[in-house]
Amino acid sequence: MTTICQTSISVNRSQRTRGPGQPSKHTFDRIRSINQALVKAALAQQAIPADRDLAERLGVSERTVRDIRLLVLGLNRWALREWQRPQPSAPPERELICTTPFAGLWLLASQLIDSGLTRAAERLQIGLRTRVQPLQVVLTLVAWAALGFQRLFHVDEFRHWADMGLALFTGSLRLWSDTSLWRWVHGLTSESAAEFYQTTASQVAGRPGSQGRFSLDEHVVPSFSKLKPRRLGKTRVPTRGRSYPAFRLYVPFDLDLGRFVGVIVRKAREALSQTVLSLVLEVRRLRRRAGIPNPDQVRLIIDRGAYKGSVFETLMDDPQVSFIAMARATANNVRQWEALPECLFRPYQTQGDDNPRLKMARTHTTIRDCKYPLPSVVIRDDTPGTKQHWRVLFFKNPPGRRPQAETIDAEYRQRQEHELGFSQYVHALVGHSLPKAYQMFREPNADGERRKTVSTAETPLSQQAVQLVAWIKFLIFNLIKDFGAALGKEYAHLQVATLVRRYLLRPGRLYLEAGCLIVQLDPFRGAEALQPFIQKLNQRHLAIHWLCGLILQVEIAAQPQGLAAVPQVLGQKILANSYVASPT
Numbered sequence: 001m002t003t004i005c006q007t008s009i010s011v012n013r014s015q016r017t018r019g020p021g022q023p024s025k026h027t028f029d030r031i032r033s034i035n036q037a038l039v040k041a042a043l044a045q046q047a048i049p050a051d052r053d054l055a056e057r058l059g060v061s062e063r064t065v066r067d068i069r070l071l072v073l074g075l076n077r078w079a080l081r082e083w084q085r086p087q088p089s090a091p092p093e094r095e096l097i098c099t100t101p102f103a104g105l106w107l108l109a110s111q112l113i114d115s116g117l118t119r120a121a122e123r124l125q126i127g128l129r130t131r132v133q134p135l136q137v138v139l140t141l142v143a144w145a146a147l148g149f150q151r152l153f154h155v156d157e158f159r160h161w162a163d164m165g166l167a168l169f170t171g172s173l174r175l176w177s178d179t180s181l182w183r184w185v186h187g188l189t190s191e192s193a194a195e196f197y198q199t200t201a202s203q204v205a206g207r208p209g210s211q212g213r214f215s216l217d218e219h220v221v222p223s224f225s226k227l228k229p230r231r232l233g234k235t236r237v238p239t240r241g242r243s244y245p246a247f248r249l250y251v252p253f254d255l256d257l258g259r260f261v262g263v264i265v266r267k268a269r270e271a272l273s274q275t276v277l278s279l280v281l282e283v284r285r286l287r288r289r290a291g292i293p294n295p296d297q298v299r300l301i302i303d304r305g306a307y308k309g310s311v312f313e314t315l316m317d318d319p320q321v322s323f324i325a326m327a328r329a330t331a332n333n334v335r336q337w338e339a340l341p342e343c344l345f346r347p348y349q350t351q352g353d354d355n356p357r358l359k360m361a362r363t364h365t366t367i368r369d370c371k372y373p374l375p376s377v378v379i380r381d382d383t384p385g386t387k388q389h390w391r392v393l394f395f396k397n398p399p400g401r402r403p404q405a406e407t408i409d410a411e412y413r414q415r416q417e418h419e420l421g422f423s424q425y426v427h428a429l430v431g432h433s434l435p436k437a438y439q440m441f442r443e444p445n446a447d448g449e450r451r452k453t454v455s456t457a458e459t460p461l462s463q464q465a466v467q468l469v470a471w472i473k474f475l476i477f478n479l480i481k482d483f484g485a486a487l488g489k490e491y492a493h494l495q496v497a498t499l500v501r502r503y504l505l506r507p508g509r510l511y512l513e514a515g516c517l518i519v520q521l522d523p524f525r526g527a528e529a530l531q532p533f534i535q536k537l538n539q540r541h542l543a544i545h546w547l548c549g550l551i552l553q554v555e556i557a558a559q560p561q562g563l564a565a566v567p568q569v570l571g572q573k574i575l576a577n578s579y580v581a582s583p584t
Contacts, residue, residue: 025064026072033058034068035075042080094513100165103508105143106519107530109544109552110537111479111486112142118546120199125192126184132176135546137184138472139170145429145473146480146504148497152433153178165510168517171546185435185465193464197471198289201262204478205254205283206290214261215253215301215418216279218272219425221432222246235268247437247463249470250275252283253418255301258481260421260474262286265437265463272305277314280321296320299398301415304328309369316372316396324412327365327376327392336365337378337390348379348406350413357382362405365394377405420495421477428497429473435465480504487533502526508557517550520557527556 034054041048051065058065069075112118117138124134143166144152158166159175167175222237222244234243250264250272262282266275280298287295300315302325315321327333340363348360359380364373379391395408403411425431439459477496484499485492491499511518521527534554542552559565563573 025060026068030058030060030064031068031072034065035073038069038073038075038080048077048080094511094518097168097510097512098164099507099509100163101507102143102147102166102169102505103510103519103521104504104506105146105166105169106552106554107503107533107537108142108146108479108483110540110542111482112139113542113545115200115475115479115482116203117142117200117475117479120196123192124196125189126187127189128183128187130180130184130187132180132184133171134184136171136176137181139546140176140181141469141472142476143169145476146500148428148430148500150430150433151178152181168510168547182435185468186461188464188468190461190464193468197262197467198286200475201471202286202289204257204259204475205261205286206292207257207259209257210254210292211256211299212287212292212297213255213299213301214283215255215303215415216250216272216276216306217253217303217415217418217422218275218305219249219251219422220246220268221249221434223437233268247466248275250279251422251474252279253415253421255414255417258417258421259478260425263467263471263474265467265470272303273308273311276302276306276311294320299323300325301412301418302326303415309367312367312374312394313370313372316370316374319399322396322398323394324408325394326412327367327374327394329390329392330367333365333367333392334390337363337380337392340378345378345380350409355381355383360405360409365392377408379409424496425473425477428495428500429476431470431473434469437466438462487529491529503530512550515549515551516553517544517547519552519554521554522560523557530556 037049037054040046051062051069055062055065118135121135121138122133124138126134140155144155149155155166155175156177159177163175164173167173170176220235220237222240223246224244233245235246235248236242237244237246246268248266248268248270250266252261253259254261264275264278264282280300283298284296287298297320300321300323302323304326306325307328312325315323340361344361344363345359346361347356348358349356350358359382361378361380363376363378365376366373374394375396377393377395379393381389381391393408393412397403422431437458439457439462480496480499481492483503484494487503494502506521506524508519508521511520521530534556538553538555543549544552563570
């Protein structure tokens with residue numbers, strides 16, 4: 001017989017699980033609203049809101065608000081009132097962050113922010129998981145090119161914590177390795193990379209002062225590789241005098257601004273004559289995005305590489321395009337120029353050229369695959385033994401204008417600024433140091449390191465990394481030239497390498513004081529040229545958004561640090577501590 005009734009409650013469980021009923025009132029939105037209301041009032045030195053008022057606002061009981069404030073947030077009213085008591089303010093002290101050999105690089109901060117480069121870089125996206133932020137990658141590439149590092153892995157030499165000055169410029173406490181940066185560059189999504197390029201390029205195209213005159217030319221970048229098949233093809237590299245695997249950069253140059261506008265990457269065998277119409281579409285698209293009135297009206301200064309009858313016919317049919325192009329001295333063209341009567345020629349003296357045997361005439365030239373006779377300025381050099389006997393310019397004038405032949409030749413000569421810009425891009429900014437324009441497949445060695453490249457392939461993203469890094473370098477050219485123009489008219493014509501050597505490659509120290517990042521440059525010869533620029537920069541109270549909004553302030557030290565300020569004392573100490581002063 002059973003004398004004890006069985007119970008359904010287990011002795012190992014203190015209570016039953018909670019069944020269905022009223023949901024918890026401690027929701028995330030209510031906790032956040034109460035926290036924001038209390039902390040905001042405390043920091044703003046306002047009256048702390050009562051629990052009853054918060055309960056009415058949130059539609060809960062006063063007891064629920066009090067439980068959230070005390071048990072969840074741990075905010076007592078006496079602690080909140082303690083926050084509102086005025087604290088004795090100590091005078092801010094200047095704390096030394098580090099000494100850096102690249103303190104002058106911070107002079108470009110205003111150009112980086114005003115150009116929109118930093119904001120556009122924050123919107124870049126990568127398809128992989130990584131801790132590296134996109135702005136840190138772009139600023140590292142900016143510093144790499146501006147300081148003239150030949151290879152990206154050379155930045156590794158400054159990754160020690162003692163060299164923090166360059167890392168802070170990139171928005172981090174240490175520099176990232178070249179492997180991380182290249183992985184980032186090659187892993188960008190095509191949408192974000194295209195948006196970054198179009199945003200920054202359209203801002204250059206929309207700058208005031210541009211009259212729509214663009215020089216169109218090509219630049220061959222060698223890509224030395226023995227791997228076969230050669231995905232890029234081979235072409236003659238002008239600086240080497242022979243053919244190498246290479247690719248071409250097509251970069252329009254605004255002759256009025258003296259700045260590069262956009263970039264197109266093509267294979268080695270795609271000449272300017274095959275790309276010039278795409279360049280016109282690219283320039284118009286960027287001007288249209290920039291909101292320029294009448295963006296399709298452009299004037300082109302074209303190199304001899306664009307010589308093709310169908311190209312000139314398309315340009316002649318476009319009513320909003322005017323151009324000046326160099327003609328080729330083909331046998332058919334030379335016969336037409338030699339048939340010109342001597343009475344059409346007149347003596348011509350160019351500025352800076354004392355050749356007395358130049359003569360000029362105006363005529364029309366008929367070329368193959370073009371139904372229009374092209375207006376031509378024919379310049380003949382009668383110097384005996386000259387290699388270039390004919391120099392002829394095809395042209396199409398803007399509506400309502402008829403410039404003289406001398407004016408057309410002088411305008412074409414302005415494209416030399418484009419060539420000088422390319423030269424500075426290559427030598428001052430190490431323009432040939434770019435990612436490979438193809439994907440490499442590598443096999444691991446015995447240590448698991450992927451060292452040996454076994455094959456290559458051209459993918460849809462092959463040229464994206466090249467375009468991104470090349471365009472960042474062209475943007476740096478623009479920014480450094482803008483920095484020179486900000487110094488004054490006498491400095492606007494200086495080359496990029498000169499501006500970097502004189503002002504950006506300057507050592508100094510970084511200080512932290514009262515929410516300001518103070519960049520103190522060591523004194524140097526010619527520092528007085530920076531004083532007006534530094535004064536305007538400091539008056540702006542420029543916030544560095546990639547360093548939590550610190551205000552940038554720049555100054556030049558009154559004298560060098562240490563014994564360098566007193567060279568006579570330094571000389572005495574050197575002699576006193578040398579064996580020469582007390583021979584044994």
